[in-house]
Amino acid sequence: MRIGELAERTGTSTRSLRYYEQHGLLEARRTSNGYREYDEIDLRLVREIRSLLEIGFNLEDTRPFVECLRSGRATGAECPGSIEVLSRKLADLDSCIARLHVARALVERELAQAKDEWES
Amino acid sequence: MRIGELAERTGTSTRSLRYYEQHGLLEARRTSNGYREYDEIDLRLVREIRSLLEIGFNLEDTRPFVECLRSGRATGAECPGSIEVLSRKLADLDSCIARLHVARALVERELAQAKDEWES
């Protein structure tokens, strides 16, 4: 399939697909006229990338998943590199959640105080 | 005091202070040679801005707090505009925390599965 169809079937844009290729995540065969040609495997790769991005991973984080899938595994996660990224992300999420809880507490306290002062 | 001292006493940079001024959050008197001149009130304003930015507010969000302080209140929060920003931020934080919990659950599940598959 060509880039437009791939974009449509993955819910993204041709711009993004070229961007992924530019960063070495996707490689496309070219037809004789220079058009990119993709197969079903690429479809899976892009879907993996998109779902990871959606959760909050950045592009670089998706690389091990893509390579894992390309190596023939059933899922992109069952490789050491992916597992390491997942572990790191889990820790990131925990610290991020913790920081947000702190911020939330600060904001809530500030809000309660401000309302008090405002009403008095 | 001049801009360098203000920057140092607020733990920021002269660049940032000029940026705040450019966006109407800070107004500086000028001495005869064109230098910006700040007083203790400006010190409080900048500290308010910095602490809000640190929690995760953006510059625009700090505006009502600055105006509140400038109107003579004891804190930047005890004004309707500030209270509204705080309420909005509280909701933002809650939805953000919720989304992160969802992501965390996804990542954790993925990680557990991946480890299983990898060990088998």
Next chain:
DNA sequence: ACTAGCCTTGACATGGGCGTCAAGGTCTAC
């Protein structure tokens, strides 16, 4: 008079994942 350390404005760079436009090549249908 000169140096060093302040200050001024203006402007370009950063990051990340794209959107969007330009200028052009290719293929299909009529």
Next chain:
DNA sequence: GTAGACCTTGACGCCCATGTCAAGGCTAGT
């Protein structure tokens, strides 16, 4: 043969708070 729908590469724009550099003015101390 021509319109229109695809494709190509390249490049600039965005957001936002800030870093950083350039080119120059002011002032205190020696």
